[in-house]
Amino acid sequence: MSEALGAIKYSAEDGYTKSFSERTGRMIDNEVRNIINTQYHECREILNTKKDKIEALAVRLLEKETIGLPDIVEILGPRPFPLKDSILEYLEELKERDREDEQIKIKEEEEAA
Secondary structure, three states, X not given: OEXXXXXXXXXXXXXXXXXXXXXXXXXXXXXXXXXXXHHHHHHHHHHHHOXXXXXXXXXXXXXXXXXXXXXXXXXXXXXXXXXXXHHHHHHHHHHHHHHHHHHHHHHHHHHHO
């Protein structure tokens, strides 16, 4: 909803004819432009403040090519809202699998040497 336009539905339901004036159309265009510009600047600000985490995520992707939720949580930190218990259990299971895989890999390397 826009303060300038209110909570009114502006649409062209009758084909190509508009049910509002040119002035109202310009107001709609300006409001849309303001919303897009505001969100663009907010997005840039988020990306700039989180740049180190984004770069760390890029490095991990270059290392592994494919990453999963545990890697993402490790790099970006916890989500701003809580995860469900089932997801937390799943993350712990994935971490345990990674530890087991790493131990198997170390044993194989030792046996090969």
